[in-house]
Amino acid sequence: MIVTIDGVAASGKSSVSSGVARALGVPYVSSGLLYRAATLLGLEAGLDLHGAAKLLAHLQAHPLRLEPLAGGNRVWQGERELTGGLHSTRVDAGVSVVAALPDVRGWVDAQLRALPAPFVAEGRDMGTTVFPQAQAKFYLTASPRIRAQRRASERPEDVPAIEAALVRRDLLDRVQSAPAPDAVVIDTGPLTLDGVIQTVLAQLPQ
Ligand code: C5P
Structure with missing residues (x-):
C-alpha cells in the first residue's frame, strides 16, 4: 500500500507521515529532502540554482541516496550524511527555485518511484504526479501564522520573518502543490499532532 501526505510548507507533513508510518509499521519517504x-549541493558548488543543465550534471556526478526510515529520513552523498544541513535558512530560500526545474523534478521522481512499497510518501505532488495510484491520499493545510509559530523553535528568525518566508515559498511552490481530486484535505490548525495522525489512520482503507 502507498499512502500520500501532501501539503503546504510547514503544515506538519513530516511529523504526521512519521507517526502514520510508525503506526502502520512501514517507512515514510520525504520527497522534500531530495x-x-x-539545493544544498548546488549552493556548495557555487552553481546558479536556475541553471538546470549544470545542476543536473552535478547531481548525476554526485549521486544522492534517500534512506527512508519510519522515524526520520536521512540523505547521503556517498559516505557523507547531508541530513543535518538540509533545513537551514539558505536552503529554505533556494529550494523552490531548484524544485521548479522540470529536469530536477524528473530526477527526484525517478528515485522515488524506484523505492519498494509499502510506504507513506510526503511532499507536494505525491498524490497527483508521482504516485497517482496510491490507495489513500491526504493534503494538509494550516494558516501561515500557525505554521510559522510551529516552525519558530526550529529556525533562528522570529515568527513574522518565518511567516513571510513560508508565504513566499507557498507562492513559488503553487504549481506542484495542489490536492489530488481524491485527497482528503485536513486543516491541521485546530488539531494536535496526534489528532492529525489519528484522523489519517481512521480514514485508511481496511
Ligand atoms: O517538504 P519541504 O517543505 O521540506 O520541501 C522543501 C521544498 O521542496 C518545497 O518548498 C518545494 O519547493 C519542494 N518540494 C516539491 N515537491 C515535493 C516536495 C518538496 O516541489 N514533492
Missing part, C-alpha cells in the same frame, strides 16, 4: 539536498 529537493533540499539538490
Whole structure:
C-alpha cells in the first residue's frame, strides 16, 4: 500500500507521515529532502540554482541516496550524511527555485518511484504526479501564522520573518502543490499532532 501526505510548507507533513508510518509499521519517504539536498549541493558548488543543465550534471556526478526510515529520513552523498544541513535558512530560500526545474523534478521522481512499497510518501505532488495510484491520499493545510509559530523553535528568525518566508515559498511552490481530486484535505490548525495522525489512520482503507 502507498499512502500520500501532501501539503503546504510547514503544515506538519513530516511529523504526521512519521507517526502514520510508525503506526502502520512501514517507512515514510520525504520527497522534500531530495529537493533540499539538490539545493544544498548546488549552493556548495557555487552553481546558479536556475541553471538546470549544470545542476543536473552535478547531481548525476554526485549521486544522492534517500534512506527512508519510519522515524526520520536521512540523505547521503556517498559516505557523507547531508541530513543535518538540509533545513537551514539558505536552503529554505533556494529550494523552490531548484524544485521548479522540470529536469530536477524528473530526477527526484525517478528515485522515488524506484523505492519498494509499502510506504507513506510526503511532499507536494505525491498524490497527483508521482504516485497517482496510491490507495489513500491526504493534503494538509494550516494558516501561515500557525505554521510559522510551529516552525519558530526550529529556525533562528522570529515568527513574522518565518511567516513571510513560508508565504513566499507557498507562492513559488503553487504549481506542484495542489490536492489530488481524491485527497482528503485536513486543516491541521485546530488539531494536535496526534489528532492529525489519528484522523489519517481512521480514514485508511481496511
Ligand atoms: O517538504 P519541504 O517543505 O521540506 O520541501 C522543501 C521544498 O521542496 C518545497 O518548498 C518545494 O519547493 C519542494 N518540494 C516539491 N515537491 C515535493 C516536495 C518538496 O516541489 N514533492
